Amino acid sequence: MFSSHFNDALSALAKTAAQRDRQGGHAAKEKALLRDAGLLRLAIPAKHGGDERSWPDIYRHVRALANVDSALAHVLAFHQLQVATVLIYGTSQQQCTWLRRTVDESGWWGNALNPRDARLQATPSPSQLSQDGYVLNGPKGFCSGTRGSHYLTVSARVNNHVQPVLGLLETAAPGISVKDDWNPMGQRQTDSGSVQFTQVKLPLSAVMRSEHAETTAFHTLRNCLAQLVLVNLFVGVAQGARNQARDYAIAHVKPWQGSGIENATDDPYLLRRMGEMQAQISGAALMADHAASLLQNAWQQGESLTAAGRAEVAVAVFEAKVMAHRCTLFATQEMFDVVGSRGTHADLGFDRFWRNVRTHTLHDPLDYKLQTLGRWAVHGEEPSAHNYN
Template sequence: MSKAFIKAQHGLHADASAPSSNDPIQVATALAARLAESANERDQAGGHAAREREWIRESGLLTLSIPSEFGGQGADWATVYQTIRILARADSALAHVFGFHHLQLAGIRLYGSARQQRRLLSDTVQQRLFWGNALNPLDKRTVAADAADGFTLDGIKSFSSGSVGSDWLTVSAWHAPSQSALIGVLPTRQDGVAVQPDWDAFGQRQTDSGNVHFTQVALPAELVLQAPAQEATPQATLRSQVAQLIMTNLYLGIAEGAFEAARNYTRDEAKAWFASGVAKASADPLIQHRYGQLWLLLRPAVLLADHAGVELDKVFNKGALISARDRGELAVAVAEAKCLAHRAGVEISSQMFELTGARSTSAKYGFDRFWRNVRVHTLHDPIDYKYRDLGRFALEGTLPEPTAYS
């Protein structure tokens, strides 16, 4: 767990070496505090958090993962994931939107030509663009037809995180003649593109993850990042690993947020059980024992997530020299981290109520949002297939096969 989080947990003041206001960790921490003020109210309301998304834009964090040669901050992935985790402690829905913005930028770097990268990433910095996702690989209802200078898109894409209020979208479409998918990018407000804000899950309610409809939408060849039938290189398949670690750090941020909320409530508001023989709940040895168990769910999950982030940087920076083994070994590290983060998020956000008691379920606290948010998001792809991949590796040394989810 980060020193900053431990300090925050115990109310310690920053030391003289605290980072400047240009430090992304400090910027993310300040933004998270701002989002936290209305997180419960907005979670209950759902809908589109337009004002708060502008706060994210104004923070400058949208350029965090963009290389400095294109005007971005050039942060490593470990730093990007730290900012996602910090935001998720306060507001996991907007942390999701923020994380998926950087996922689209990663796709441009992994799929795009040098010319496409320079144009799209530079424009993102100069125009302060916010990216959304319409690249659900399992939804083949959006089809691409050959056109004179590219393709024409028709159909629907579901689970389009961050699409509402976005400036540009990453899109995938099924190309029937080649029996394969293409990947491209488009302005969200282009003619024929209609974003439907109909996300109605019981958690992650402000992730803007509705459907996107395409009606005779022109996709020029210059905006196609991966053409139909183009064989994916080990480098290109890293996108799923970037995505899986975004989810990992979302789950961890929720777990940390739930742990902190429970700890503060137990220390400051909870009543000691009459049979405990102590004056305050935090002095109850059974309560202390349970917090120790939750801590040991959280700590190894954080350590594995941080390790996987460092490993991703090592592999990502190899560029075209990434080998299949590099990619496979990274996938093992990411699967380890995600499985533990999944467990920590679900268990801590559920067990916290056994430690805080009936009064903590009041709607004014909104503690249920931690469980609802992590429960919805952990259904993104089945965790059992991650355990299967790890089991195959443990038994036979078999590395995970590259897919959009592994």
């Protein structure tokens, strides 16, 4: 299913994941492994030199990477999300220019499009007939993958308009400063710090969507793509926690005194815990795959996608998000009852699984996902395309 280069990268990353989690910082060498494995081309259409993989296949790559390193899985997934952003909002010329460059330059995409952070302001030029476009000033937070990136997708507010302008920029453009200020308890190598924009020129040729443009159902599919990134990260981390707990139990865990068994892996309580993890993770993975399949079908419809079709995808994504959220918190906590007290040794780094997902599960409240699903179940009310990221 995966290329030998990707499998080699997984093996190399697994050996250093715990140590790098403690260190934090920018994983330049590790990102180079992913780049050299050809993973930056996954979502890029073949006509632009890419692999044009399906979204279910792309998410399988993200999930496999999250098994061993959820921070780099996040960076890789957000690269694909920015490519998708260009495909959703960009003109044919913008897609050809920026995506061909991505392939030819093996360039990483960073995300400065966080819609919840409205501090970045775009000032239109006096004449929209000119090529000046906008001037950007202000900060943007939670900018995943920006450090070490080559290109950025960016959103900025224009006066009092609700809809932001969306644009494309080189990370090294004058006036852009990527800050090294990401210091969370988990996901420590996602390069998700802030970016400061000072008198940055966004020419009209690099504007994907103006503040006046209409929003279609296909445009809002980006929200579903972003949510499925988190779903597959959660499932991947849960799988990684389960695998680590199993391997450690087989190699190191001793039977409890008075249990009457010779091998700890025959302990009925340990087996029950592993069985519960297995059931929850398998269920969440199947729901993630189902949502990805629906998303792929919607993606192929393009601008002909209807609001009802998009709602079907959103409901499946929300359902998968709820189950993946719950199963990953359960697995990353329950693994410690499997590995026992010796499994808490700091060098093992088993705590990183819980810290990583707890950092991510706070991305948006599960209560609002459940409320939306409740409105769908009771009233048939379609999920709003504008109330989640």
